[in-house]
Amino acid sequence: MTEVEGKSCIAIVGGGLVGALAACFLAKRGHQVVVYEYRSDIRMEKSCGQSINLALSFRGREALKAIGLENILVKCHGTCMRGRMLHDKDGNLKEVLYDSVKGNCIYSINRRYLNVVLLDAAEKYPQVQLNFNRKLVEADLEKGKIKFLNTNTGATEDAEADLIIGADGAHSTVRKIMARRPLFNCAQTYIEHGYVELSVPCKEHNKFAMSGNNLHIWPRGEFMMTSLPNEDYTFTGNLFAPFCVFEKLKTREALLSFYIEHFPDLLRLIGEEKLVEQFFEKEPQTLISIKCKPYHVGKTTVIVGDAAHAMVPFYAQGMNTGFEDILMLDELMERYDSNFAKILPKFSELRCDNGHAICDLAMYNYTEMRDLVTKKSFLFRKFLDKV
Numbered sequence: 478m479t480e481v482e483g484k485s486c487i488a489i490v491g492g493g494l495v496g497a498l499a500a501c502f503l504a505k506r507g508h509q510v511v512v513y514e515y516r517s518d519i520r521m522e523k524s525c526g527q528s529i530n531l532a533l534s535f536r537g538r539e540a541l542k543a544i545g546l547e548n549i550l551v552k553c554h555g556t557c558m559r560g561r562m563l564h565d566k567d568g569n570l571k572e573v574l575y576d577s578v579k580g581n582c583i584y585s586i587n588r589r590y591l592n593v594v595l596l597d598a599a600e601k602y603p604q605v606q607l608n609f610n611r612k613l614v615e616a617d618l619e620k621g622k623i624k625f626l627n628t629n630t631g632a633t634e635d636a637e638a639d640l641i642i643g644a645d646g647a648h649s650t651v652r653k654i655m656a657r658r659p660l661f662n663c664a665q666t667y668i669e670h671g672y673v674e675l676s677v678p679c680k681e682h683n684k685f686a687m688s689g690n691n692l693h694i695w696p697r698g699e700f701m702m703t704s705l706p707n708e709d710y711t712f713t714g715n716l717f718a719p720f721c722v723f724e725k726l727k728t729r730e731a732l733l734s735f736y737i738e739h740f741p742d743l744l745r746l747i748g749e750e751k752l753v754e755q756f757f758e759k760e761p762q763t764l765i766s767i768k769c770k771p772y773h774v775g776k777t778t779v780i781v782g783d784a785a786h787a788m789v790p791f792y793a794q795g796m797n798t799g800f801e802d803i804l805m806l807d808e809l810m811e812r813y814d815s816n817f818a819k820i821l822p823k824f825s826e827l828r829c830d831n832g833h834a835i836c837d838l839a840m841y842n843y844t845e846m847r848d849l850v851t852k853k854s855f856l857f858r859k860f861l862d863k864v
């Protein structure tokens with residue numbers, strides 16, 4: 478890669494959704510960008526068949542719009558969700574619109590496809606280099622020095638950059654290195670719930686088995702199921718439940734009687750064999766929430782996305798907030814003419830409290846979705862108590 482005069486060399490650790498988006502924004506400003514991603518190139522892998530989808534909302538769309546990708550992603554490949562569809566145990570449905578006045582909706586979008594489009598877009602810039610199979614193992618954050626393990630060869634490789642951007646997700650190594658420094662605060666919380674992903678097939682060729690324009694929720698108090706529509710007329714669902722509930726679902730019989738009792742309509746749609754096969758394919762995954770401060774080190778390192786503010790998924794804002802981080806970083810680049818000594822402290826100042834707030838909102842929605850959506854919301858009830 479040739480150096481561009483007056484432009485900085487930026488290393489992005491993590492080529493997931495937020496890292497790939499950051500590469501596009503920074504390259505657009507003319508910086509040299511090197512992305513180091515732990516995994517192999519997802520674009521070379523065969524699609525795993527199952528669609529894992531995310532809800533994309535206004536925050537995320539604004540960022541995609543700024544790099545010219547909103548139309549292709551949202552208009553061509555997003556599935557509009559106009560509201561929640563609540564399913565009770567007897568199969569009764571109740572739709573709660575997100576915006577009954579203007580009809581705004583959020584969009585369900587395939588995670589892998591989104592990542593592929595962002596990586597392709599980043600790679601179109603000549604000043605972007607994508608390095609896969611590189612795991613960050615050590616860094617001197619003040620000096621901009623980073624050390625990677627090349628997982629293909631087993632060798633370690635050193636690199637240097639004017640700016641290191643940690644976009645390496647909830648279990649960020651960059652953040653862990655920052656945590657060795659004084660005056661860095663970090664709190665992590667694992668909630669007692671985990672999740673298992675389940676796919677709901679289409680009814681018949683090109684037909685959704687349920688309304689294709691809703692985010693479906695089966696609130697059951699202690700646990701819940703959710704599912705989002707996919708472009709291919711399937712749904713991707715999640716069972717969110719405490720680990721002590723998963724502990725009781727270790728056999729086919731236990732699992733089926735649980736679904737017969739709590740989610741009979743879903744069981745009919747998924748089918749017994751498919752449910753059992755998918756459910757026991759993987760262990761339930763954990764859910765973590767991270768609040769830390771500051772998000773930067775001097776003028777050389779900043780963390781973004783889940784690395785800075787991983788949150789529980791119940792507000793569907795993790796990726797959206799990460800995308801907004803990049804939009805804000807870009808605005809600060811413009812305001813301070815890419816002077817990192819000014820940009821990074823300002824980013825922490827403007828972003829940390831908002832990051833903490835959205836983590837709190839997501840945690841609040843954790844109760845709201847599985848329990849209170851069927852009743853009046855907790856805050857609403859508190860409000861009613863007062864008036």
Ligand code: FAD
Nearest residue numbers: 491493494495515531532613645646782783793795796797
């Ligand atoms: P990641 O997507 O985790 O990417 C981090 C990347 O860094 C990965 O590619 C990883 O391989 C790489 N990496 C990790 N360590 C290293 C290392 N040491 N060296 C190099 N590379 C490394 N958000 C929404 O906005 N809407 C939703 O509907 C939504 N639904 C969700 C549902 C579930 C069940 C979950 C768990 C999350 C959901 N989220 C949702 C949150 C969303 O998935 C995350 O916020 C988003 O993926 C964060 O993107 P990221 O790029 O910061 O991190």
